[in-house]
Amino acid sequence: MKIGVYPGSFDPVTNGHLDIIERASKIFDKLIVAVLVNPNKTPVFDIEERVELLKETTEHLPNVEVKAFKGLLIDFMKQENAKVIVKGLRAVSDFEYEFQMALLNKKLEPSIETIFMMTNSKYSYLSSSMVKEVARFGGCIEDLVPEKIAKKVMKKLNKKYAEMEENK
Ligand code: PNS
Numbered sequence: 194m195k196i197g198v199y200p201g202s203f204d205p206v207t208n209g210h211l212d213i214i215e216r217a218s219k220i221f222d223k224l225i226v227a228v229l230v231n232p233n234k235t236p237v238f239d240i241e242e243r244v245e246l247l248k249e250t251t252e253h254l255p256n257v258e259v260k261a262f263k264g265l266l267i268d269f270m271k272q273e274n275a276k277v278i279v280k281g282l283r284a285v286s287d288f289e290y291e292f293q294m295a296l297l298n299k300k301l302e303p304s305i306e307t308i309f310m311m312t313n314s315k316y317s318y319l320s321s322s323m324v325k326e327v328a329r330f331g332g333c334i335e336d337l338v339p340e341k342i343a344k345k346v347m348k349k350l351n352k353k354y355a356e357m358e359e360n361k
């Protein structure tokens with residue numbers, strides 16, 4: 194069984210992520226979307242929320258699983274018996290960082306490959322940080338995140354940024 198792992202922070206999942214997930218799910222027998230629990234970052238959406246939003250977003254894709262992981266990605270890969278990491282590339286600016294990560298993972302575990310998929314040009318400008326920035330300044334994020342979860346994401350971000358304004 195060919196298993197691919199699509200790792201990321203997904204804070205929150207965007208339409209660009211969903212595009213990669215849908216396309217990668219056609220290439221692998223099983224695609225695991227691996228959500229990083231990163232002790233060095235304070236995400237807006239906690240790990241349970243990020244996993245839940247991804248599960249809702251991908252419920253139409255029967256061979257996609259969503260799981261949280263801690264620590265090194267290659268250890269998670271071994272635990273899941275997966276050999277291929279899937280990453281999305283939006284622009285040349287992504288390349289240097291992604292190249293470094295791919296080489297490091299290869300050094301740590303030579304049997305694991307990283308493959309890159311070009312993001313659909315419709316979404317090349319899109320990132321989770323941009324979604325948060327638009328929401329923070331009152332913009333509409335409806336076309337930026339998957340339709341199914343847009344209201345939930347908007348509600349959470351509005352609440353978060355209203356609280357931040359109050360505490361200023
Ligand atoms: O969505 P992001 O934040 O760009 O995803 C980055 C991610 C989760 C893919 C990367 O930080 C990662 O794999 N972290 C796990 C720790 C690890 O394995 N580090 C060594 C390789 S960089």
